[in-house]
Amino acid sequence: MELKATHVAVLEAADATEARSVDALADDTGEPPESVAGAAFDLAERGLVDVTERVEETVELTAEGESYRDAGLPEVRLYRAARDVGATDAEAVPMGEVIGASDLGDAVDIALANYARKGYGVVDSGEVTADPDADPDADAEAAALDAVAAGDAIDEDVRSDLERRNLVVVDERTVRFVELTEDGVTALMEGVEATDAVGQVTPEMLSSGEWRDAEFADYDVEADADVEHAGKEHVLRQTAERVKDVLVGMGFQEMDGPHADAEFWINDCLFMPQDHPARTHWDQFALDVPPMQDLPEDLMDRVEHAHREGVGEDGDGYHSPWGEEMARGVDLRGHTTSLSMRYLSGEQVGDLEPPERYFSVEKVYRNDTLDATHLLEFFQIEGWVMAEDLSVRDLMGTFEEFYAQFGITDIEFKPHYNPYTEPSFELFGEHPETGEVVEIGNSGLFREEVLEPLGVECDVMAWGLALERLLMLTHGFEDIRDVHGTLVDLDFLRNEEVVY
Numbered sequence: 006m007e008l009k010a011t012h013v014a015v016l017e018a019a020d021a022t023e024a025r026s027v028d029a030l031a032d033d034t035g036e037p038p039e040s041v042a043g044a045a046f047d048l049a050e051r052g053l054v055d056v057t058e059r060v061e062e063t064v065e066l067t068a069e070g071e072s073y074r075d076a077g078l079p080e081v082r083l084y085r086a087a088r089d090v091g092a093t094d095a096e097a098v099p100m101g102e103v104i105g106a107s108d109l110g111d112a113v114d115i116a117l118a119n120y121a122r123k124g125y126g127v128v129d130s131g132e133v134t135a136d137p138d139a140d141p142d143a144d145a146e147a148a149a150l151d152a153v154a155a156g157d158a159i160d161e162d163v164r165s166d167l168e169r170r171n172l173v174v175v176d177e178r179t180v181r182f183v184e185l186t187e188d189g190v191t192a193l194m195e196g197v198e199a200t201d202a203v204g205q206v207t208p209e210m211l212s213s214g215e216w217r218d219a220e221f222a223d224y225d226v227e228a229d230a231d232v233e234h235a236g237k238e239h240v241l242r243q244t245a246e247r248v249k250d251v252l253v254g255m256g257f258q259e260m261d262g263p264h265a266d267a268e269f270w271i272n273d274c275l276f277m278p279q280d281h282p283a284r285t286h287w288d289q290f291a292l293d294v295p296p297m298q299d300l301p302e303d304l305m306d307r308v309e310h311a312h313r314e315g316v317g318e319d320g321d322g323y324h325s326p327w328g329e330e331m332a333r334g335v336d337l338r339g340h341t342t343s344l345s346m347r348y349l350s351g352e353q354v355g356d357l358e359p360p361e362r363y364f365s366v367e368k369v370y371r372n373d374t375l376d377a378t379h380l381l382e383f384f385q386i387e388g389w390v391m392a393e394d395l396s397v398r399d400l401m402g403t404f405e406e407f408y409a410q411f412g413i414t415d416i417e418f419k420p421h422y423n424p425y426t427e428p429s430f431e432l433f434g435e436h437p438e439t440g441e442v443v444e445i446g447n448s449g450l451f452r453e454e455v456l457e458p459l460g461v462e463c464d465v466m467a468w469g470l471a472l473e474r475l476l477m478l479t480h481g482f483e484d485i486r487d488v489h490g491t492l493v494d495l496d497f498l499r500n501e502e503v504v505y
Contacts, residue, residue: 006192008048009222010199011036015044015183017197019054021190024182045183053189057182062175064153064164070172074150079116081144083107084125087135097132115170146172234499241384241488243503244476245366248386251410252364255403257388260365262344262353267297269332271339273308274346275425276454278323279331288372289339296333304350305332307458316454337370340469341387342425349391350459357391359463364388366472377484378443384472386446395464397428400448404432404468411479417442426467427452434474438481445478446470 008016014034019025027045031038048054066074073079086107092098109116117128123144126135141147146167149159153173167173185193202222203210210216238246249259272284282288309329315322344365347353365387373379390403401418408416417433426449433442448468456465473485480501486492 006195007198007200007202007223009044010201011040012044012048013197013199015041016048016053016185016189016193019183019185019189021185021187024055024057024184027181027183030183042181045181048183048189051188052186053192055184055186057184059180059182061178061180063178064159064173064175066150066153067171067174070150070153070167073172074147074154078119078144078147078150079109079112080119080123080125081141081147082109083116083120083133084135084139084141087126087133088137092126092133092135094126094134094136097129097134100128100131100133103133119170146170149173237499239488240480240498240501240503241472241476244479245384245472247411247503248366248472248475249364251407252388255362255406257362257364260341260344260348260353260363260387261367262341262347262365264338264368264370265292265294265335266338266343267300267332268334268336269297269300269305269308270343270346271336273312273327273332274304274350274455274459275342276311276452277424278312278325279327280325281424283339290337290370290372292335292337294335296330297335298333300333301350301352304352304458305329308332311454311458316457320454339371340369341365341367341385342467342469345387345389345467346459349389349456349461349465356460360390360392362388362390375486377486378474378477380473380485380489386470386472386475387468388470389451389465389467391461391463391465393463395450395466397430397450400450400466400468403466404446404448408434411475413478421447421449423447423449425452425455426450432468432470434478436481436483437478439483443474443477444471445474 011034014036015030018030018033027038027042030036030045031041034041036044045054045056049056076082077085083103087098087103090098090102090106092103104113107113107116120133121127123139124136125139125141126133145160145163149163149167150172152159153167159167164173164175168175200222201220203216203219206216210219253259268284271289272281273279277284309327309332311320311322312327313322313324314320344353344367345363348357348363351357366384367387368382369385370382373381375381390399404416405414408414413434415435418430419433421429421431423429429447429449431444432446432448434445435441436443446468448466451461451465451467456462473488476482476488477485482488484492487494488498
């Protein structure tokens with residue numbers, strides 16, 4: 006068998022009874038570790054060696070850890086100083102006296118933070134006690150600092166405490182090990198020759214003509230080729246495109262608009278009171294940018310009047326604060342209903358005449374807690390229909406027709422309250438794997454307090470549906486993070502196709 010010289014050297018240095026590290030093989034062969042690793046992987050593909058990996062941790066002292074190892078931990082020094090000035094468990098000494106005797110300098114706060122934790126005594130009301138039975142020479146953290154310096158292993162809990170105090174740093178390193186297989190042993194017994202055969206033509210070889218006299222390595226045409234994963238549209242984006250196709254097929258047109266918008270469009274036009282809890286920084290992201298000046302003054306006056314006084318003979322408003330400054334503030338949109346407000350008001354595309362149908366499938370941003378069904382940013386399927394004499398039955402029928410296009414026929418509806426729709430209801434679907442009922446959207450008919458300031462004189466039914474929840478129902482995910490972020494299943498993303 007003929008192999009490259011580096012491959013032969015690695016094969017001969019490897020052992021059939023003991024896995025040897027790449028670094029050890031590099032020392033024996035005189036080859037760089039990266040060359041040894043590359044040769045080992047090539048030999049592994051031929052079945053001549055096995056390559057395994059192991060993560061090894063090394064613990065090292067930080068500069069602060071080194072200083073405490075030399076001078077002593079601050080809490081130990083504080084204890085010794087307290088005992089020197091006469092403190093006991095029954096006799097407290099003024100803190101200033103103890104600190105002065107300890108010569109701790111900038112480490113006083115660190116000493117006080119760890120003093121009671123380790124049982125050296127109590128710090129209370131400006132006085133310090135010291136337990137005479139405490140043994141600072143047996144301090145586990147101090148002993149661990151010496152052990153780390155000596156290269157010895159330390160207790161995991163103690164190591165965690167030292168890491169938290171930034172006294173040690175833990176580095177992880179992947180170490181590769183090489184071991185001869187039976188085929189490798191057989192190959193060595195039968196004889197392996199080093200060859201200078203060229204495996205790849207270089208531009209220099211072509212320009213110099215050296216390739217004419219070169220001996221080229223044989224190629225194994227039956228060897229498995231490397232799998233190359235080309236770029237591909239994410240399954241969530243594929244689903245979004247499918248949603249768009251379905252809604253266009255149902256007669257809708259697509260909306261577009263800014264991700265960062267004035268609170269006026271995001272909340273005020275929706276008849277959301279300015280003191281509503283959902284309008285705080287706990288639920289939405291405010292941007293530190295100048296207020297938005299380009300807002301229609303007449304519409305702002307009508308919206309303010311609706312908030313303060315209500316709409317119609319029975320309207321009463323909120324009787325809560327309403328300020329132009331807050332309305333002009335810029336946030337990341339928490340829902341794409343801000344687009345609906347822009348379109349229904351005529352600001353985006355001019356005045357609209359019923360019947361009209363519009364939708365969007367765009368990102369929204371909320372200050373939620375990350376869990377199996379919530380993200381900080383996600384896609385919302387926004388939609389609305391403007392027409393005369395709309396009812397809840399029209400809205401329910403629209404949902405049933407939409408979700409049927411994805412094979413979902415068991416939609417459930419539950420009455421709900423929204424400040425901007427009446428009647429309102431939430432939508433639920435059954436998870437195909439767990440059988441759990443999952444909320445998938447919110448909907449209703451816009452209230453008069455929303456429509457009249459916008460100049461809309463007919464009914465408008467609207468909804469906001471979660472694209473990620475739709476994906477959960479169609480593909481059986483129990484955790485939406487399976488297609489987002491660090492928990493993502495790469496094989497699924499590479500192979501899954503959204504079927505039309």
